[in-house]
Amino acid sequence: MPSLPEAVTVRAAAKVNLELLVGPRDASGYHALATVFQAVSLYDDVTVRRARRCSLTVAGRDAEHVPTDESNLAWRAVIAVGEGHPEAGPVAISIAKDIPVAGGMAGGSADGAAALVAADALWGVGLSRTELHRLAAGLGADVPFSVLGGTAIGTGRGDELAPAMARGSYHWVFAFSDEGLSTPRVFAELDRLRAERGEDVSAPAQQQPEPEVSTAMMTALLSGDAEAVGQAMHNDLQEAALSLQPRLVDTLAIGQECGALGGIVSGSGPTCAFLAASHEHALDLAVALTASGVASDVRRAQGPVPGARLIHPGKEQ
Ligand code: C5P
Numbered sequence: 124m125p126s127l128p129e130a131v132t133v134r135a136a137a138k139v140n141l142e143l144l145v146g147p148r149d150a151s152g153y154h155a156l157a158t159v160f161q162a163v164s165l166y167d168d169v170t171v172r173r174a175r176r177c178s179l180t181v182a183g184r185d186a187e188h189v190p191t192d193e194s195n196l197a198w199r200a201v202i203a204v205g206e207g208h209p210e211a212g213p214v215a216i217s218i219a220k221d222i223p224v225a226g227g228m229a230g231g232s233a234d235g236a237a238a239l240v241a242a243d244a245l246w247g248v249g250l251s252r253t254e255l256h257r258l259a260a261g262l263g264a265d266v267p268f269s270v271l272g273g274t275a276i277g278t279g280r281g282d283e284l285a286p287a288m289a290r291g292s293y294h295w296v297f298a299f300s301d302e303g304l305s306t307p308r309v310f311a312e313l314d315r316l317r318a319e320r321g322e323d324v325s326a327p328a329q330q331q332p333e334p335e336v337s338t339a340m341m342t343a344l345l346s347g348d349a350e351a352v353g354q355a356m357h358n359d360l361q362e363a364a365l366s367l368q369p370r371l372v373d374t375l376a377i378g379q380e381c382g383a384l385g386g387i388v389s390g391s392g393p394t395c396a397f398l399a400a401s402h403e404h405a406l407d408l409a410v411a412l413t414a415s416g417v418a419s420d421v422r423r424a425q426g427p428v429p430g431a432r433l434i435h436p437g438k439e440q
Pocket residue numbers: 152153154155156262263264265279280281306307308310
């Protein structure tokens with residue numbers, strides 16, 4: 124049997140929700156979702172190394188906003204994999220971040236997913252796909268998708284996944300905000316806005332139809348028609364994110380003026396995601412968004428890309 128590595132590095136991607144439909148809140152406080160996820164080429168790298176005692180360090184984008192204790196999803200992931208496994212011991216976790224923190228792009232979930240896969244490889248646990256999925260869903264609703272990657276439909280809390288029939292590669296431009304939004308706060312704001320309109324926000328699930336992703340989006344993805352994907356892009360959380368950060372209205376307007384095929388708030392925000400027609404169009408969009416000064420940073424990315432994957436299994440790190 125080959126010896127186990129001293130350290131393992133796993134790369135996990137950010138996500139954008141091409142469509143995100145939010146149903147009523149259930150008794151546990153979660154909302155029924157129907158969503159289409161796509162993994163995009165912005166990455167966090169998580170290295171897990173054998174050590175004398177447990178530690179966690181973070182470098183890169185927004186590093187100062189990331190917890191370095193047991194509340195970090197990467198730390199919880201390592202503990203979850205180690206439970207009941209004799210090879211497990213203390214590890215030093217280091218996270219190199221490029222995905223914005225509290226940005227609606229599943230940055231924390233990517234770290235959790237990467238740490239699950241890394242700890243599994245470090246200790247030679249050999250988790251089955253089902254086990255990995257169970258541990259991922261236990262960490263958070265978006266973590267299973269961060270493990271899987273690609274383009275996928277999420278239902279339930281967003282953690283019940285089916286790969287989507289999708290063709291083509293998509294050019295994205297992301298406008299980051301210098302102030303994050305907390306996911307629970309955005310869901311709560313949506314409930315507040317819905318209640319204000321007289322909608323029943325916590326009706327028993329059986330009394331309300333489950334949200335379903337649109338035929339328009341599925342057909343557009345099946346044919347790889349970026350223009351149709353852009354038109355079908357929709358996010359039910361957007362009104363709540365805009366209510367909490369009204370200046371995002373200007374960011375979305377600039378993307379629209381510059382001919383983005385679609386522009387929405389990503390997940391619970393505040394990152395705004397714009398779909399471009401081509402590589403050149405994405406460059407133009409990025410320049411216009413940067414020049415307008417509406418965003419703290421602007422980045423281009425491609426999607427879909429794979430889920431959490433090993434990039435360094437060696438001892439050299
Ligand atoms: O699962 P995760 O910890 O990522 O979710 C963060 C929060 O987002 C939850 O505590 C809940 O308030 C909200 N949420 C929700 N419905 C979902 C997913 C998340 O209300 N389907």
